[in-house]
Amino acid sequence: MKTRFAPSPTGHLHIGGARTAIFAWLQAKANNGKFLLRFEDTDKERSKKEYVDSIINSLKWLGIEPDEKPLFQSDRINRHKEIALDLHKKGLAYSCNVSSERLEEVRKIQQQNKQQPRYDGFSRDLNLPHEEGNVLRFKMPLDGITSFEDKILKKISINNKELDDFIILRSDGSPTYNFCAAIDDLDMQITNVIRGDDHLTNTLKQINILKAMNSELPEYAHLPMVLSSSGKRLSKREGALDILEYKKMGYLKEAMVNYLIKLGWSFKEQEIFSESDLIEHFDIKNVNSSAAKFSQELLDFYNNHYLKESNLEELFVYINGNFSLSEKFMRNDKKFEIVDLMREGSKNISNLVDELTFFYEDPDISDELMKNIQIDKSLLDSFKEELKEVDFKDKLLIGVFIDSFLTKNNMKFPLLGKPLRLILTGKSNAPSISDLLYLIGKESCINRIDNYLNS
RNA sequence: GUCCCCUUCGUCUAGCGGUUAGGACACCGGGUUUUCAUCUCGGCAACAGGGGUUCGAUCCCCCUAGGGGACGCCA
Numbered sequence A: 001m002k003t004r005f006a007p008s009p010t011g012h013l014h015i016g017g018a019r020t021a022i023f024a025w026l027q028a029k030a031n032n033g034k035f036l037l038r039f040e041d042t043d044k045e046r047s048k049k050e051y052v053d054s055i056i057n058s059l060k061w062l063g064i065e066p067d068e069k070p071l072f073q074s075d076r077i078n079r080h081k082e083i084a085l086d087l088h089k090k091g092l093a094y095s096c097n098v099s100s101e102r103l104e105e106v107r108k109i110q111q112q113n114k115q116q117p118r119y120d121g122f123s124r125d126l127n128l129p130h131e132e133g134n135v136l137r138f139k140m141p142l143d144g145i146t147s148f149e150d151k152i153l154k155k156i157s158i159n160n161k162e163l164d165d166f167i168i169l170r171s172d173g174s175p176t177y178n179f180c181a182a183i184d185d186l187d188m189q190i191t192n193v194i195r196g197d198d199h200l201t202n203t204l205k206q207i208n209i210l211k212a213m214n215s216e217l218p219e220y221a222h223l224p225m226v227l228s229s230s231g232k233r234l235s236k237r238e239g240a241l242d243i244l245e246y247k248k249m250g251y252l253k254e255a256m257v258n259y260l261i262k263l264g265w266s267f268k269e270q271e272i273f274s275e276s277d278l279i280e281h282f283d284i285k286n287v288n289s290s291a292a293k294f295s296q297e298l299l300d301f302y303n304n305h306y307l308k309e310s311n312l313e314e315l316f317v318y319i320n321g322n323f324s325l326s327e328k329f330m331r332n333d334k335k336f337e338i339v340d341l342m343r344e345g346s347k348n349i350s351n352l353v354d355e356l357t358f359f360y361e362d363p364d365i366s367d368e369l370m371k372n373i374q375i376d377k378s379l380l381d382s383f384k385e386e387l388k389e390v391d392f393k394d395k396l397l398i399g400v401f402i403d404s405f406l407t408k409n410n411m412k413f414p415l416l417g418k419p420l421r422l423i424l425t426g427k428s429n430a431p432s433i434s435d436l437l438y439l440i441g442k443e444s445c446i447n448r449i450d451n452y453l454n455s
Numbered sequence B: 001g002u003c004c005c006c007u008u009c010g011u012c013u014a015g016c017g018g019u020u021a022g023g024a025c026a027c028c029g030g031g032u033u034u035u036c037a038u039c040u041c042g043g044c045a046a047c048a049g050g051g052g053u054u055c056g057a058u059c060c061c062c063c064u065a066g067g068g069g070a071c072g073c074c075a
Helices: A015-029 A049-062 A073-089 A100-112 A177-187 A197-212 A243-249 A253-262 A275-281 A296-309 A312-323 A327-331 A335-345 A349-354 A367-372 A377-387 A395-408 A413-425 A433-440 A442-454
Strands: A002-005 A034-039 A093-096 A135-138 A145-150 A154-159 A167-169 A192-196 A219-223
Touching: A002 A015, A002 A192, A015 A034, A015 A049, A015 A192, A015 A219, A015 A243, A015 A253, A015 A275, A034 A049, A034 A073, A049 A243, A049 A253, A073 A093, A073 A135, A073 A167, A073 A177, A135 A197, A145 A197, A145 A219, A154 A197, A167 A177, A177 A197, A192 A197, A197 A219, A243 A253, A243 A349, A253 A275, A253 A296, A296 A335, A312 A335, A312 A349, A327 A335, A335 A349, A335 A433, A367 A413, A377 A395, A377 A413, A377 A442, A395 A413, A395 A433, A413 A433, A413 A442, A433 A442
Parallel strands: A002 A034, A192 A219
Antiparallel strands: A093 A135, A135 A167, A145 A154
């Protein structure tokens, strides 16, 4: 089995493209096959080297590496031209010199007549010699139906009347996408084509090219689209980010892959999949046939999961390498324990790093929060004095001290805990008090309480 | 507009003619020797509508509605 991912380098890789790549890659890996990468860069205006690099880097981040050197469609123009001309020679394509003005006119009339706008076959039987300035059009069958068995969507068929004689060679002699894609898949011996279902009609056209060449058809699987959370097509405006932006925000690749693969695919009731789980269980036939909306909450859930699951040392090195922790924090001898604690409730790494500040810097307590601190200052003062005597070597002893202090003063925990959390961290959302006291350290804690008492 | 595809809890999904329609996220509530969060236990919540076929339809067929896609000398 051989699969491929064939992006056009006209933009960064976003969620939808990344998902397609993962599916194609997994389909190959799950079947001991090869996964190839092909850049469809026949649009010279919009294709950029910058995007080629960005796409390769994105795939690399996700752990996807092609099994052969990436192929560039633009390197194969001569081959495409040659075949196009050959089709012409065999009478399977024809030269056409209809002006774009007339094409537009025809489309307008068709629309008015509630017909599908399409080329009307004006030059089909003119037998024009192919000369500079003309386009070459493919002769689509005039009747019958084109159909195929999609691995995900099942039977797809269309009346050939709906398909028009599309251009395979432009008037400047350059080959077009649908033609190149069909030829390349053939030459690369791709056995399984996996792409978004926005390619459905392209597939129908490409099948006819392949049929005209008496070639065998690959198997096709069309993935339903990923829509934005509001159900619209993913676009910049609809929140389609460069996949590497997620890396920058502190999403782990394991989380991204797990989320993306679960967006449409399922295996029993399992939610968490390692790479080897995926390779073992992935089967394209278990992909859902309907479109899915992007969900930030679910991505966050997976990210939090992998943040908690990953090896602490490795995670720490990764965080420091990509998010450069502050000097002060790196000098803290409890830094590993702090990260270990703080990853429990973190959605992503940049968020986690932000939450680290109060462990090495006295917090600024906003006036808003200050108002929420309600505690008897003399009580807090005696708490502080007794705290000075507590052994901070052991977290458990701190817990024991808090318990006894509460009992002695006959008070409920929240009465002490809530204001103390604010004083210590400047936040109302933070880990348990004994964890905080222990990890912030005795000296800083006492300092912060003093600061409050003196304010 | 024409053609194609899709339609199960708010979201991601399981189901493949007979199920109390299952799981996960989110949300809500209880518990964790009293804590916002974590953890844990529990709860809420769905077969788009209408016709068939069938002893029986979430599941098969048709229609309607809604959503998405394609309709380029872009890919």
